[in-house]
Amino acid sequence: MDWDAFIRPELQGMTPYAPGLRPEQVRERSGRDDVLKLSSNEYPLGPVPAAVEAMTAALSELNRYPDGACTELRKRLGMHWHVEQEVISVSNGSNELLRLLGQALLRPGDEVVHAWPSFVVYPTVARMYGAKPVAVPLTSDLRHDLPAMLAAITPATRMVVLCNPNNPTGTIYTRSEFQSFLAAVPAHVLVVIDEAYFEFADDACYPDGLAYFDGERPLAVLRTFSKIYSLAGQRVGYGFLPEPLRAAIDKVREPFNVNSVGQAGAIASLAVQQEIVRRKHENREQKTYLYSCFDRLGIGYVPSQANFVWMKTERPVEVFEALLQEGIIVRDFGNTPALRMSMGTPDDMRAVESALERIVKRLGSI
Numbered sequence: 015m016d017w018d019a020f021i022r023p024e025l026q027g028m029t030p031y032a033p034g035l036r037p038e039q040v041r042e043r044s045g046r047d048d049v050l051k052l053s054s055n056e057y058p059l060g061p062v063p064a065a066v067e068a069m070t071a072a073l074s075e076l077n078r079y080p081d082g083a084c085t086e087l088r089k090r091l092g093m094h095w096h097v098e099q100e101v102i103s104v105s106n107g108s109n110e111l112l113r114l115l116g117q118a119l120l121r122p123g124d125e126v127v128h129a130w131p132s133f134v135v136y137p138t139v140a141r142m143y144g145a146k147p148v149a150v151p152l153t154s155d156l157r158h159d160l161p162a163m164l165a166a167i168t169p170a171t172r173m174v175v176l177c178n179p180n181n182p183t184g185t186i187y188t189r190s191e192f193q194s195f196l197a198a199v200p201a202h203v204l205v206v207i208d209e210a211y212f213e214f215a216d217d218a219c220y221p222d223g224l225a226y227f228d229g230e231r232p233l234a235v236l237r238t239f240s241k242i243y244s245l246a247g248q249r250v251g252y253g254f255l256p257e258p259l260r261a262a263i264d265k266v267r268e269p270f271n272v273n274s275v276g277q278a279g280a281i282a283s284l285a286v287q288q289e290i291v292r293r294k295h296e297n298r299e300q301k302t303y304l305y306s307c308f309d310r311l312g313i314g315y316v317p318s319q320a321n322f323v324w325m326k327t328e329r330p331v332e333v334f335e336a337l338l339q340e341g342i343i344v345r346d347f348g349n350t351p352a353l354r355m356s357m358g359t360p361d362d363m364r365a366v367e368s369a370l371e372r373i374v375k376r377l378g379s380i
């Protein structure tokens with residue numbers, strides 16, 4: 015069998031998503047038990063107790079298919095965000111919704127404009143459907159260059175994907191920058207705002223994408239239960255989409271794409287907003303702690319509006335390995351002069367501080 019001829023040509027130049035190292039791998043490699051995973055921007059605590067309880071209760075009904083329309087969760091999301099549930103689509107992680115948008119909208123020859131570096135899934139989705147990813151470099155201060163993204167739009171552009179706060183840099187574009195951008199985007203382009211880290215942002219200039227969603231203009235806003243809600247393992251994301259687009263997504267999605275345990279966990283999590291506010295503050299405190307540690311050790315970084323920090327280093331490979339030896343997994347980007355570190359618990363961050371002190375002592379400046 016000539017597999018290369020058999021498999022869709024679009025897939026040939028693509029590489030599968032490469033997740034970071036798993037703690038088990040590092041435990042095996044280093045022989046250490048105290049491994050910290052700070053590489054996937056997860057929240058360091060488990061799901062809220064009410065969610066654990068609801069998910070546990072849902073286990074005994076796993077003989078049944080889930081509610082394919084996510085009726086209750088969409089209703090609760092609609093009440094929470096003050097929007098009609100007709101514009102809400104729930105998905106197997108927001109990652110799935112990105113792919114479903116591609117499946118519903120992209121044709122070979124289309125272009126997808128996105129910032130770079132940003133979430134690696136955007137160019138992957140474009141390629142998967144034969145579209146061309148158009149990567150627009152971040153500005154020198156590592157923020158979306160919205161004027162350059164506008165300039166990259168052509169008649170072939172079908173989507174522009176914005177990531178705010180941006181993964182992996184934690185930076186944001188401001189409300190006024192976004193308003194100028196939105197006013198100038200041509201009508202044939204869908205603007206997709208990926209707000210996976212929305213709940214962590216506290217800059218007064220941070221634009222809430224949903225405030226610009228009117229159900230008419232081609233704008234989609236994506237969010238997730240994977241980050242501040244600690245439900246990454248359950249895979250529940252959602253988006254606000256103009257109703258015709260939501261209906262199109264319903265045609266291409268798998269009938270039962272969101273599992274029943276995840277739906278139960280998400281519904282219960284939404285009800286405990288005071289814990290979400292507490293988590294936002296705790297995340298802010300851990301970032302402040304880390305910044306002071308970086309300052310003291312002479313390590314450069316980019317102030318972040320998310321739950322991870324872009325730590326600058328001229329020796330990314332060496333520092334990544336040194337952190338691994340200390341049992342700390344961060345995210346590396348090859349030879350890019352930086353590493354991305356997710357926030358952990360206060361104890362985790364103290365362990366990071368001690369590890370960095372030892373590494374700086376050993377390697378000199380990093």
Ligand SMILES: Cc1ncc(COP(=O)(O)O)c(C=O)c1O
Nearest residue numbers: 107108109133181210238240251
């Ligand atoms: C910017 C961004 N969007 C989407 C996702 C996917 O999240 P989910 O777990 O909801 O699929 C991630 C995950 O890390 C992310 O960083």
